[in-house]
Amino acid sequence: MSVGAARDQVQPGGGGRRTRGGRPRRNTARVVGLFVAAAALVVAAIVSLAVGSRPIDPVTVLTALTHYDEANPLHLMVVELRVPRTVLGLLVGAALAVCGALIQAFTRNPLADPGILGVNAGASFAVTFAVGVLGLSSPGAYVPFALLGALVLTLLVYALGSVGPSGATPMKLTLAGVALGAAFTGFTTAIVLQNNSTLQVMRFWGVGSVGGRTLDQLEWALPLIAAGLALGLVCARSLNALALGDDLAQALGARVALTQILVIVAVTLLAGTSVAAAGPIAFVGIMIPHMVRWFTGPDQRWVIAYSMIVGPIFLVLADVLGRIVLPNGELRVGIVTGILGAPVLIALVRRGRVSGL
Numbered sequence: 001m002s003v004g005a006a007r008d009q010v011q012p013g014g015g016g017r018r019t020r021g022g023r024p025r026r027n028t029a030r031v032v033g034l035f036v037a038a039a040a041l042v043v044a045a046i047v048s049l050a051v052g053s054r055p056i057d058p059v060t061v062l063t064a065l066t067h068y069d070e071a072n073p074l075h076l077m078v079v080e081l082r083v084p085r086t087v088l089g090l091l092v093g094a095a096l097a098v099c100g101a102l103i104q105a106f107t108r109n110p111l112a113d114p115g116i117l118g119v120n121a122g123a124s125f126a127v128t129f130a131v132g133v134l135g136l137s138s139p140g141a142y143v144p145f146a147l148l149g150a151l152v153l154t155l156l157v158y159a160l161g162s163v164g165p166s167g168a169t170p171m172k173l174t175l176a177g178v179a180l181g182a183a184f185t186g187f188t189t190a191i192v193l194q195n196n197s198t199l200q201v202m203r204f205w206g207v208g209s210v211g212g213r214t215l216d217q218l219e220w221a222l223p224l225i226a227a228g229l230a231l232g233l234v235c236a237r238s239l240n241a242l243a244l245g246d247d248l249a250q251a252l253g254a255r256v257a258l259t260q261i262l263v264i265v266a267v268t269l270l271a272g273t274s275v276a277a278a279g280p281i282a283f284v285g286i287m288i289p290h291m292v293r294w295f296t297g298p299d300q301r302w303v304i305a306y307s308m309i310v311g312p313i314f315l316v317l318a319d320v321l322g323r324i325v326l327p328n329g330e331l332r333v334g335i336v337t338g339i340l341g342a343p344v345l346i347a348l349v350r351r352g353r354v355s356g357l
Contacts, residue, residue, distance in 0.1 A: 030302050033295060037309040041090075044313045044320075048086040049078055052323045053330070080214070088210040088218055089319050089333070090312040092274045093284060095225045097311025098232045099270035100285025101292070101303050105239040106263045107161075107173045113285035114150075114271040116174060118181030120282075122153025123275035124206070125184040125191075132191040132198035139213070140220050142276040147224075149184075150272035154264055156180055208281035208334020210319055221277045228269030229308060235262050236301040243298070281334045283341025284315055 049061045056074055064075035065083075100113040107117070114120045126149025130136040136145075157180055161173035192202050241254035249256050274281070288311045289303060296302035315333065318340060322331035 026297075030296055034305060034309070037306060037313070041309050041313050044316045045086055045090065048089065048316045048320050049082045051320050052077075052082065081211075084213045084215050084218060085211050085319070086316060087215070088213050088221070088277060089316040091218070091221055091225050092210060092278045092281065093312035093315030094229060094308045095270040095274045095311075096281060096284040096315070097288035097292075097307035098229055098304055099267055099274070100287075101289040101300070101307045102232050102235065102239070102263050102267055102270075103285070104289055105243065105300050105303075106260070106267075107168070108243065109171075109174055110290070111286065112174060112177075113283075114267070114274075115181070115280065115282050115285065117157055117177030118153045118179075118184065119150050119157075119177075119267060119271045120275055120280040121181035121184040121188070122149040122151075122156075123147075123272045124280050125149055125188045126152075127205075127276060128188045128191050128198070128202055131201055132195050137201070139217055139277060143220055143224070143273065146276035147268055147272035150275070151264070151268040153180060153184065154267055158264070204332075205279045207332045208279040208337070209332040210278050210315075211330075211332070213277070218277065221273055224269050224273040228266045228273070231262050231266035231269070232304050233301075235259055235266065236304050239263070239300040240298075243300075279334060281315070281337055283337050283345065284311055287341050287344050288314060 046058060046061065050056050050058055054077065056078060060074050061078055064072070064078040068079055069075050096114065099119075103112045103114065103117055103119075104110055123146040126145040127142045130142055130145040136142065157173060157176045158168060160176040160180070162168040164172070166172075188202075192199050192206075238249070238254045238256075238259040241249040241252045242256065242259060244252075246256050288307050292303050292306040292310055296306055315337070318336040319333040322333050322336040325331055325336075
């Protein structure tokens, strides 16, 4: 492919030359779709505040948010329980979806996500070590350990997947991630089984949940996830060029090494913070980017922008479903995403509908 043809391929329209007017029409559809998705996100947040073991009407929800009365038990339920849960669901949903999109573009592997590449396993091991060996108990104290674990696993996977003359190929990166993820999952299990108190803590945290948090406990998560999302947006254009290969990307003016470093930092922030805040939650990172690409095409700027909105919608609604599906009690969101995500992934593979990068 010539550099001129490649330059056409990474233009904002997302691929190849188009007939006159085709690109503006598609971009208009994307912009309209983004506003529709944003409206759906607002609706999902309202549903999350209103629906649960005790339904609360939207008027009461709005009153609780604007004229809070701590003597009103419904206001207390909304502000103290459901608002932190919804905020965390929105943050983690955006983080996991964008993290998955970045990893898929970075490795050029449409089946990659933080779980498959072992990033979540590294963060989980580090948090388990902090709880079981160092005796930490506050979710905020998990953050540096989760970030360090995510970073170490990301670097190990990339280093191991880069061995050999062919460099870092999608298959080698995936195999390295699966192998290292399995190893660190084993280390995590070994620590948990050695200490009963650690087992009690980790058996709830380890399945993934956005409940049981306060807004004060989430203050640390917002800036870290916001920084990761911002880095993802900054990298998006260069990731379009990297899809053509490193040599062509450099010929097109992309700063390949800088882009790779920024992606690794973004993945570390997003995956590490999400695991520290909510535990490991599967399938969001692999499923949402595919759903988004069916509408946006392969342009990473649109994929990442849409993932920031569609990911939170999916995770918040999955959490709502987990609250109401059982007559007594609830399913944690990590279980719900696994139940919903596994059939979708199997269907994608069997029907050959894995979206292109």
